[in-house]
Amino acid sequence: MILLEKEFSVYPENEKTNMSLPFEVGEGVKSLKFTFSYSPKVLTDRKRARLLIERNIEKDAGEYAGEYPSWEEFLPLKNLITLSVDDPTAYRGCAHRQAECMEHIISDSFASPGFNKGAIQAGQWQAVLNLHGIVTEKIDCHLKIEAGDFLE
Amino acid sequence: MNKKWYACEMHCHTLHSDGDFSVSGLIETAVARHLDGIQITDHNAVSAHAEVIDPPIAVLKSIEWTTYFGHMHAMDCKKDVDWRDALPDNIDEKMRAVHEGGGLVGVCHPFQLGTPICTGGRWDYNVKDWSLVNYMEIWSEGCPFMNTPNKRALDLWHTLLDKGYRITPTFGRDWHRSTKDVYHSACTYLLCEGDTLTDSAMKRAVNEGRTVISMGPLFSFNIGESTLGDEIEAGEHEIEFTLSFERMEKMKVPERVKPEVIRIITKGGERVKEVSPAYPRTAITLKANSWYNAELWGTIDGKRDCLIALTSPLYTKGEI
Numbered sequence: 001m002i003l004l005e006k007e008f009s010v011y012p013e014n015e016k017t018n019m020s021l022p023f024e025v026g027e028g029v030k031s032l033k034f035t036f037s038y039s040p041k042v043l044t045d046r047k048r049a050r051l052l053i054e055r056n057i058e059k060d061a062g063e064y065a066g067e068y069p070s071w072e073e074f075l076p077l078k079n080l081i082t083l084s085v086d087d088p089t090a091y092r093g094c095a096h097r098q099a100e101c102m103e104h105i106i107s108d109s110f111a112s113p114g115f116n117k118g119a120i121q122a123g124q125w126q127a128v129l130n131l132h133g134i135v136t137e138k139i140d141c142h143l144k145i146e147a148g149d150f151l152e
Numbered sequence: 153m154n155k156k157w158y159a160c161e162m163h164c165h166t167l168h169s170d171g172d173f174s175v176s177g178l179i180e181t182a183v184a185r186h187l188d189g190i191q192i193t194d195h196n197a198v199s200a201h202a203e204v205i206d207p208p209i210a211v212l213k214s215i216e217w218t219t220y221f222g223h224m225h226a227m228d229c230k231k232d233v234d235w236r237d238a239l240p241d242n243i244d245e246k247m248r249a250v251h252e253g254g255g256l257v258g259v260c261h262p263f264q265l266g267t268p269i270c271t272g273g274r275w276d277y278n279v280k281d282w283s284l285v286n287y288m289e290i291w292s293e294g295c296p297f298m299n300t301p302n303k304r305a306l307d308l309w310h311t312l313l314d315k316g317y318r319i320t321p322t323f324g325r326d327w328h329r330s331t332k333d334v335y336h337s338a339c340t341y342l343l344c345e346g347d348t349l350t351d352s353a354m355k356r357a358v359n360e361g362r363t364v365i366s367m368g369p370l371f372s373f374n375i376g377e378s379t380l381g382d383e384i385e386a387g388e389h390e391i392e393f394t395l396s397f398e399r400m401e402k403m404k405v406p407e408r409v410k411p412e413v414i415r416i417i418t419k420g421g422e423r424v425k426e427v428s429p430a431y432p433r434t435a436i437t438l439k440a441n442s443w444y445n446a447e448l449w450g451t452i453d454g455k456r457d458c459l460i461a462l463t464s465p466l467y468t469k470g471e472i
Binding site for chain 2: 015016017018052053056057059060061064067068074077078080082084090091093094095096097098111113114115116117128130132133135
């Protein structure tokens, strides 16, 4: 059963913020499946990449900027969005990795890497998207959350 | 109880975040590198902890807060403190919450490039009370002595010591996979009680400031019965250094590192004295209300004037 399905876009001004998407879980649910994808992953516009990299080095390296290699060594720049999950009472984990298409299962007896297995309590849960890095002008996202009897 | 030095890796990732190691694979690789203990610090996840069952070495169960404004270890924190709403100006209260959960706070690679090259990797937090920070990774990644951010982290650490904050130095390989490592022998040595290392002893050593970060050799000093992390009276003392290649010999890599000079460092990064590693005892006058640590310099793989190892400080009391 689909508990939530949503398509949306995020923009550079959303970088370094979280986007909470609440969803209701009923009684007797055995496991939850989160399918999340976003696109694009890589910034292909070299001019924009150069601008972002040079700004990054200027801000973070300051007077030491000359000790860093050319901007091209830092290509490609990538978008990074991670998915974290909260049950009605606690943080259930996060999948902090680069993949732009992901599927995670959380159940009583099993959880995908990054998440804690345990009882699927009824009540309001949250899928929280962590917008770590947005280097393209826009990122299109798709999130689907299903309740069911999913296997690992 | 007798204290012994143990070789540890303080910053490790597994498949539970973006590492390539399974939990058991990480532990096996650590054993093969003659490490006595590791700290698992997955990004924003603690799910690896449940897979640590009866490990052959000590495993400290922690998390790396991978936030938008800096990366921070919450070491062995029993409370779930949310990393997601950490902002440049509320980090002190976040660190206090980690302490309330029994955890220690470690600042990771403070001068790494941040977003977008390494998201959140640069420490951009406005810490108001640095006494909330227990340790700082003043060396990061597999090739520590060649690393520009590490030189800046060392300067920041000296500045904080000068202000009276007792922050423990650590090395973190930021170990995600074996392939990119250059110096397998680099580690953080922890001075711990007991003949077998435990996770709680690792935590205590960091809390008490008893660490050495090294490209390989174990290097330390003592003044009488006092050693790193202790506080002693100012005045005339005899300082005694120890240097051991035992672990590097086991790893069959001792020839890569050739110590040439020991430097005693104090406030302002001032070099108080230089000593030959061949004559490991010397007299020294310690000033009151200060800190003293030792650096070991020499040649690494043919490159001269490299920092090989440095110790946590020993502190002197305020007034004579």
